[in-house]
Amino acid sequence: MSGRPLPPKKLRRRLARPESLANYVVKARFEDLPDRVRKEVGRSLLNWMGVTVGGSRHRTVDIAIAAVQPFAGSQQASLFGRKERLDIMNAALINGISSHVLDFDDTDLKTAVHPSAPVLPPLLAMAELKPINGRDFVTAMVMGFEAECRIARAVTPALGDIGWHATGAAGVFGAAVATGRILGLDEERMCHAIGLAATQPVGIREMFGSMTKSFHPGRAAQNGMLAAFLAEKGFTSSLQGIEAKRGWANLVSTEHDLSIITEGFGDSFEIYRNTYKPYACGLVIHPVIDGCIQLRNEYKLSADQIDRIDVDIHPIVMELTAKKNPKTGLEGKFSVFYVAALAITAGKAGESQFTDQAVAEPAVVSLQQRVTASIDKSVKEDQARIKIRLKDGRVLERFVAHVIGSVENPLSDAGLHQKFSDLCGGILAADKMQRLAELCGTPEKLEDAGDIGRAAAA
């Protein structure tokens, strides 16, 4: 089976199309990235690394490491937050799993893609294998984001409606493009890498709620990496892997607009839309937490002052999070009553507020009995109206128009650093954590981006 016998003319025409995805991601230069992109790269990396280190001791990760050890290669790359090292391909799998196991990583709200999880594990592993300067690293990361988010947008919402997990099904392209950039693929080879990624979408939504959900970005990372390594050596796929009649887009979706993939390249960047969760639970209850914390801090509230809390919410919140008395930390992540009470008692909602112990705290359990939630169709998904009636008769009210962590009201740099520290705290020593945060914040300044991964090992 030799390569598809494409007439040379047709090939040239295709490769020369200035708007083609492969052309753009191969030719993009660090110098042309706007400052806003560079800044958001640092924020994405910092957020992602915190979440990954924070998830690294999860049982899901322990199991995955034990499973791959019988056939893993030499110790080429770090497992973040851990002591073990693995070959780059298996390291990418494990770090991909760690990064998604808490469901706390960055999100492109338009596509539900978690952009970092399939892209950063390959990139950071590659950087440990062979030095990569920070500017090349950043450019590869941005191009990976462009590829996966644009391709996902082109098939949204059909992709998810059919049942694909966008982070796995489209994430393969992010991993292939990012790895391909580091390998220096030319345009034709990048096309083949994209084709090889197209033939390996991963992740069906039936797996949500099981360990396999976090396997999806890990495997997508590997699939994309392997695609790039094969293409580098001359393996052929198709130059129309996405758009052909029996290509990726038609297989994973019923409706698509492929012009989105290449529209406005270089003018607008997908990373502008990246968001970082401030709270370690389902996105739909973030507005309630946000509003409660605002009132708590402004009025220095404590639980014993409060008579009752009434929240007006979008219908989807009731659909997904109506559990009145959660018994486990995981159930707590899906209880609007618990999180409203938690926001008052703890003033935060990080991973350590969602343990089985935390949801059994008497002060929280008592307050959550006095929380009522009502559907209000005028309230949008990223909004909430909070009314807190105090025992002294006062009524405090807050309408959250744009929840913290949204595109319109992004998590602040200070908030990101706080989240990073909360997540890494029990795992990395303070000085190590400090250094890692610095490396992640401005990766473009590094002479050797491999320093990031090495600093993230426990």
Next chain:
Amino acid sequence: MSGRPLPPKKLRRRLARPESLANYVVKARFEDLPDRVRKEVGRSLLNWMGVTVGGSRHRTVDIAIAAVQPFAGSQQASLFGRKERLDIMNAALINGISSHVLDFDDTDLKTAVHPSAPVLPPLLAMAELKPINGRDFVTAMVMGFEAECRIARAVTPALGDIGWHATGAAGVFGAAVATGRILGLDEERMCHAIGLAATQPVGIREMFGSMTKSFHPGRAAQNGMLAAFLAEKGFTSSLQGIEAKRGWANLVSTEHDLSIITEGFGDSFEIYRNTYKPYACGLVIHPVIDGCIQLRNEYKLSADQIDRIDVDIHPIVMELTAKKNPKTGLEGKFSVFYVAALAITAGKAGESQFTDQAVAEPAVVSLQQRVTASIDKSVKEDQARIKIRLKDGRVLERFVAHVIGSVENPLSDAGLHQKFSDLCGGILAADKMQRLAELCGTPEKLEDAGDIGRAAAA
């Protein structure tokens, strides 16, 4: 993310359903396999190994090996027909590619699945890592075939119509079940392995005609293996990975009958339908070759006696193989004119008859100008009518009702051995080839099935 919190009662009920796939493949015993199954296992293995060794020096394989070497693990398993060794996971990839690169491996004509390619590479690699007796090996292989072919049948023809390559999209299940048997998974873990396979279908038909087609069974082999290794250690997926609303069947097909997956377990075996190509080219032109060779041998024909050859064929043959003057070996595989002439001049159509040199042979080129092909709607896909008009005025006619290599007219044991020798000839020494054929023929007698893989190394 902990395991899906299934109520224990529901879990028990599900696992106890006697007709469940996981239940059957876990409990099946070698003793219960009919003789006909055991015999066909030997034929499948012999055929597959010949094709794999024959394909092992292909450029596609060279490239794939070069690509995985930077991160491959220790030398645990053989690459058949070659000298290199790789970790079991990468060995499965490479042997999977070798086995499909000539498009000459076994086929389940009902589903277009090539059953051996995703199942044997994991099994043979596992057997080299840790000794497996021949009976366990055979049972695992048969269960792998059951899983992939039954699941593929349940979604045929929609699976392929949508654009999936069945060998990759359903082959993952064969690899997971076969590997899971060797790992001794219990029923619940086997369910999770099947779920982990379900989330990793591989292979879109756009890749046909490129190296990536043969990548599909190789990657399917790896995906299924990884699924089984993860499940063994306790990784959870879904117990309804195939049949759930957002499970595999609904994602890869628009129509399905899932009852096929479990119907008649133990009474009928998928391997009964396995077929072996006698000729190294597209299946649709096999009837023409078969008929021409029959007439050639019966009448001891040579090209210079022949005035013209007229063949009546099914419409699909004209659609796929109407190339009058092929210039490359690959094009020759898709030319009904070339193969009719070749059948007369060479009396066979093995891999060595499809080189660029072979299609340029003057004797063949001259004869193929005198071949005409006509569509006849009464001729079925596995049939052909051949009329050879000799220069002396005689007209010889042959109607091929069931082509050699079909379920109704299977390739004989002698034919299989001949094919094996033709394919391995230039690659393995004669004594080595002889021993390998013996090991493949009756694997159930082996104390250590790892001997097969070791004997297949060059």
